[in-house]
Amino acid sequence: MAQPPVAIARLTDQMEPRVARAFLDAVQDMTTSANMSALVAHIEAGNTEAIMRSLNLQPDMLAPLDRAITEAFADGGQYEIETQDVPDPDGVGPLVIRFNGRNPRAEAWARERSSQLIVEILEDQREMARMVIQDGIARGVNPRQTALELVGRMDPITRTRQGGFIGLTGQEAGYVMNARTQLTSGSPADLRAYLERTRRDKRFDHHVQRALESGEPIPTAVIERMVMRYKDRLLKTRGDRIARTETLTALNAGRKEGFDQIVEAAGIPRDRTKKIWRATGDSRTRDTHLIMDEQERAKDEPFATPGGFLMQHPGDVSLGAPPSETIQCRCWMEYKVDYLGITGDGD
Numbered sequence: 529m530a531q532p533p534v535a536i537a538r539l540t541d542q543m544e545p546r547v548a549r550a551f552l553d554a555v556q557d558m559t560t561s562a563n564m565s566a567l568v569a570h571i572e573a574g575n576t577e578a579i580m581r582s583l584n585l586q587p588d589m590l591a592p593l594d595r596a597i598t599e600a601f602a603d604g605g606q607y608e609i610e611t612q613d614v615p616d617p618d619g620v621g622p623l624v625i626r627f628n629g630r631n632p633r634a635e636a637w638a639r640e641r642s643s644q645l646i647v648e649i650l651e652d653q654r655e656m657a658r659m660v661i662q663d664g665i666a667r668g669v670n671p672r673q674t675a676l677e678l679v680g681r682m683d684p685i686t687r688t689r690q691g692g693f694i695g696l697t698g699q700e701a702g703y704v705m706n707a708r709t710q711l712t713s714g715s716p717a718d719l720r721a722y723l724e725r726t727r728r729d730k731r732f733d734h735h736v737q738r739a740l741e742s743g744e745p746i747p748t749a750v751i752e753r754m755v756m757r758y759k760d761r762l763l764k765t766r767g768d769r770i771a772r773t774e775t776l777t778a779l780n781a782g783r784k785e786g787f788d789q790i791v792e793a794a795g796i797p798r799d800r801t802k803k804i805w806r807a808t809g810d811s812r813t814r815d816t817h818l819i820m821d822e823q824e825r826a827k828d829e830p831f832a833t834p835g836g837f838l839m840q841h842p843g844d845v846s847l848g849a850p851p852s853e854t855i856q857c858r859c860w861m862e863y864k865v866d867y868l869g870i871t872g873d874g875d
Contacts, residue, residue, distance in 0.1 A: 531808065532860040539607060540775055543600040548771035550596035555695035555763065557592075558584040559679040560688050567679070571661060571671040579661070583678065583694065585653050587646050593770075594642045597778050601638055602629045604782025609790055612863065617795045625793045627786055634785050641781070644845070645774065656698045663705055680756070691756025695763045703727075707758055711751045716740055727765060729757035772856045777843030780861060784841050787827065787863045800866040801827040805842070808858045817842075817859050827863070 531537070567582040605627035614623040628634065657678060664674035680692030693701050707725060710718035719736050722728065732754045739746050746754075784803075791801060807813050807821035816833050823831055830838040830847055838847040842859035 532806070532858075533611075535607060535611065536779065536860060539600075539603055539779060543596070543603065543775045543779070544768075544771040546771075547593065547596045547600065547775050548767040550592040551590075551767045551770050552695075552763070554590045554592050555767075556688055558589050559692050559694050560682075562679045562689075564675060564679070567675045568671045571664075571674055576658070579657065580654055583653075583657060585650050585657070587650065590646045590649060593774075594646065597642060597645070597774050598629075598638045600775050600778035601634070601641075601782040601785070602627060604779035605629070605634070605786035605789070606782075607779075608783040608786030608863070612787065612790050612865075614790055614794050614796070614865070617793075623790065623794050625789065627782075628789060631785070631789065633788065637781055637785065640846075641778070652697050653694065656693060656696060656701045659698055659701050659705075660693050680759075691759050693759060696759065696766060700762045700766060703762065704755060704759055708751065708755050711736075711746055711754060714739075714743075714745050725758070727758060727761040729754065729761065732757070769856060772858075773843065773854065776856075776858060776860075777845075777854070780841040780843050783861065783863070791827070796865055798827055802864050802866070803827055803841075804862040804864070805831050806860050806862055808860075813858070814853070816853065817857065820859075 532540075561584055563582045567579065570578040570582055609625060609627050615621075616623045629638075660678055661674055664671075664677065669677075676692075678693050680689035680694070682689055693704070696704070703725075707722055707728070710722040713719075719740055723733060723736055732750070735746050735750050735754070738744070787801070787803075790796070791798060803825055805817075805820045805823040805825075807817045809818065809821065816835065819834050820831060825831055830840050830844075832838055833849070833853055835853075837849040837853050839849045839853070840846065841861055842857045843854050845854055
């Protein structure tokens, strides 16, 4: 097992904040530009499709995320081209090329990965919105309050919305709903359970402690602020998770494409190339990926997990690998060329 090269780690550190920021900016754009009057009217009328339109749950709203991932892909490709010491096919000096993001294969990856990710995000957002609306109906909340819970409240200084459900997964929305129930129930067991939530804003803990000691309920306005802050923290966590997963996936995919372009430009026989799976090897590495460490494959042959899932590179989902094998994966690949085999000197 080995740590990734310093340059890859540096690229990852540079790109992850950009991807996270792009996701959060897209969410902020959705919520701030939401048509509140239309949203309230459509919630009241129960018009699901119109609600989704009012929430701006459209692919073009995620364009910043698309661009950031494409940039990470191109950076991975250029990194691989710059770090492979390949001789020029004419026999004079090293091969000099630049990563071609317009290569049809490169464009296809960017298009397909972006489309798949955006569809997944938007489908989950629509399901989450339905959950929130149904929860509001069950609690007897009026349509305007439900709309505010979805998109958040406008900050008078920044003129942006904060504390909304938009951007969270359905599972995370469930966490928020359960947290609200714990805070409003008045049950000491529920209040103590709330204090175990990792993403809560601990600055509000004294309100919970006071309620436990006095038996008096937490003021409704305070609960709303606590819930809003919990949403914001969950949203940041989701942005970080998307950034970690998508950045490494894009960098690995870009490196693969960069190596493909080297092989083609230098005229290297594909059967003289190989790739090696490298697991990070720390306490956060999946057991399945530890087992895969040093697995060697021909350049175009997929790696295989112990469970039989196939991946062209760490984070690859194109061959059906599930999230359990890809989300926040930090493994990397090493590419090698058998120059002795090409020249025949190894015979």
